Amino acid sequence: MDPNDIDTLLPRDLVSLEEPPAEKEACIEHLLDTAVQAGRVKDRETALDALLAREEETTTGVGMGIGIPHAQTDAVTQPTVAFVRSERGVDFDAMDDEPATLIFMLLVPEGRDEDHLDMLSSLSRALVHEDVRNSLHEAESPEDIRETLKEAVA
Amino acid sequence: MERVVEIVPEAGLHARPAAKFVETANEYDAEITVAPTENGEAGEAVAASSMIAVTSLGVKHGEKVKLTAEGEDAKAALDALGEVLSTPEDGEK
Numbered sequence: 001m002d003p004n005d006i007d008t009l010l011p012r013d014l015v016s017l018e019e020p021p022a023e024k025e026a027c028i029e030h031l032l033d034t035a036v037q038a039g040r041v042k043d044r045e046t047a048l049d050a051l052l053a054r055e056e057e058t059t060t061g062v063g064m065g066i067g068i069p070h071a072q073t074d075a076v077t078q079p080t081v082a083f084v085r086s087e088r089g090v091d092f093d094a095m096d097d098e099p100a101t102l103i104f105m106l107l108v109p110e111g112r113d114e115d116h117l118d119m120l121s122s123l124s125r126a127l128v129h130e131d132v133r134n135s136l137h138e139a140e141s142p143e144d145i146r147e148t149l150k151e152a153v154a
Numbered sequence: 155m156e157r158v159v160e161i162v163p164e165a166g167l168h169a170r171p172a173a174k175f176v177e178t179a180n181e182y183d184a185e186i187t188v189a190p191t192e193n194g195e196a197g198e199a200v201a202a203s204s205m206i207a208v209t210s211l212g213v214k215h216g217e218k219v220k221l222t223a224e225g226e227d228a229k230a231a232l233d234a235l236g237e238v239l240s241t242p243e244d245g246e247k
Binding site for chain 2: 054057058059061062063064066068094095096114117118120121122124125127128
């Protein structure tokens, strides 16, 4: 699998620019619902349990306004990313105390540890750059978001 | 001051081990960086105090990283970080 294949990983209907719920768990459920509606998740509860179990371990608020809730679960058959942007910010309990404004949910089928880690690192590598974060904030359409990510992970 | 350390936790430098690593790095009065290594060659270093920067390295179990530290607490910081990276998580051998 190519961890940078935005067309496959993050199709248009998995990108939302609508304000998500303000609370972390509700926000994660909101992202999951986006993936469920896109037909990417066959078992919502299993996926949610896996995502929340991962949050229990340590938060996925990685700082700089980024949240990357993620899990490996057989509730998905292919690696899937969903994105939402928040103006208000969602408290992800990050070490730098910055609320998350750019939030990516990653779901990877069980047993694909390498894909999972590669996707996380590829996304983080792109998002470390301030210009990439700014472009994502300024994007006016889901297509802009996808173009920015495509360039950033290329 | 620098040191090369192998990543022992199964999760690699990710999730709980990464959080612990970053928390530890922030406890010391030192500028600390971490770089991935391949065949003994260090790659680009990032700030050990940033969770997203550390996650971006994608370092896996069994791989080695090069730590560097400058400042008053440099040695203590490297000792503590080396300990974090060399210690299996609870339930792992």
